[in-house]
Amino acid sequence: NAGVTQTPKFRILKIGQSMTLQCTQDMNHNYMYWYRQDPGMGLKLIYYSVGAGITDKGEVPNGYNVSRSTTEDFPLRLELAAPSQTSVYFCASSYWDTAYEQYFGPGTRLTVT
Amino acid sequence: KQEVTQIPAALSVPEGENLVLNCSFTDSAIYNLQWFRQDPGKGLTSLLLIQSSQREQTSGRLNASLDKSSGRSTLYIAASQPGDSATYLCAVKQVGGGTSYGKLTFGQGTILTVHP
Numbered sequence: 001n002a003g004v005t006q007t008p009k010f011r012i013l014k015i016g017q018s019m020t021l022q023c024t025q026d027m028n029h030n031y032m033y034w035y036r037q038d039p040g041m042g043l044k045l046i047y048y049s050v051g052a053g054i055t056d057k058g059e060v061p062n063g064y065n066v067s068r069s070t071t072e073d074f075p076l077r078l079e080l081a082a083p084s085q086t087s088v089y090f091c092a093s094s095y096w097d098t099a100y101e102q103y104f105g106p107g108t109r110l111t112v113t
Numbered sequence: 114k115q116e117v118t119q120i121p122a123a124l125s126v127p128e129g130e131n132l133v134l135n136c137s138f139t140d141s142a143i144y145n146l147q148w149f150r151q152d153p154g155k156g157l158t159s160l161l162l163i164q165s166s167q168r169e170q171t172s173g174r175l176n177a178s179l180d181k182s183s184g185r186s187t188l189y190i191a192a193s194q195p196g197d198s199a200t201y202l203c204a205v206k207q208v209g210g211g212t213s214y215g216k217l218t219f220g221q222g223t224i225l226t227v228h229p
Contacts, residue, residue, distance in 0.1 A: 033217075042117065042202065042219030043157075058216060090156060099164060101147060102217060106156040 002026055004105035006091050012111045013081040021076040021108050023091030031094045032074040033102065034058075034066065036087040043090060049074055050097070081112045115140045115207050119220035126193055126227055134188040134223045136203035141181050147217065148177050148188050149202040157202065161188070193227045200224050 007022045025032065030051050035043040035058075045058030049068040063085060065077040074093075078085060089108045094100040116139045126132055136146070145164045149157040161170045161177040163186070169178040176189040186203060204217040 035217075040221065042204075042221050043217070044219075045216045048216070092157075099145065101159050101162045103159065104149075104157040109154075 006105035006108050010109045017081050018079050023074045024072050025093040029093035029095050033092040034076045035090045038087050083112050086112045115218045117218050117220040119223050123224040128229050130193050131191050136186040138184045138205050142208040144206045146186050146205050151200045195227050197227050
């Protein structure tokens with residue numbers, strides 16, 4: 001049981017490039033989330049999904065897109081990367097919403113130059 | 114808007130000390146509060162989850178309490194060890210829909226250093 005896995009671990013992008021951050025969970029969780037963590041700050045929610053085919057915006061969605069075609073996978077797409085998107089990105093999942101723990105992946109460290 | 118504050122921002126203690134990390138939140142309409150540990154360059158590891166109806170949770174040397182009405186939680190670490198050195202984050206899951214749905218609101222963390 002690998003839990004939540006993320007790839008890549010590190011990436012450097014040039015301004016204007018695009019990329020997809022991959023996230024997979026093998027716990028059959030319904031809910032999945034993408035957060036970003038800026039230095040010295042707490043995590044902020046980018047997008048979340050309550051099940052396959054259903055996604056919605058969090059508090060900082062601009063510049064990102066997501067899809068959820070399967071229960072296991074929740075990729076995050078960055079279009080036209082900007083320096084403001086330099087951050088560490090964490091994917092998380094939980095079985096359901098209110099009473100359940102969120103489990104986090106190891107993160108992707110992204111630098112946009 | 115929910116705001117979560119952690120005090121102190123950093124803490125350095127000698128091995129063996131008992132210590133308390135504090136977390137406060139502004140909106141008491143929460144489902145639960147979760148404490149995490151984050152090692153440098155790593156992801157978050159869940160330590161304890163306290164439901165809004167609970168007062169405390171214990172796991173080994175860790176004990177977390179919750180006083181929802183006053184908007185406070187504490188994480189107590191007994192007999193600290195150098196291996197406890199990490200950043201400790203608290204996060205609340207608040208009641209509500211829209212962009213708040215399922216969202217954890219995080220504090221900025223307490224950086225703990227336990228020296229031998």
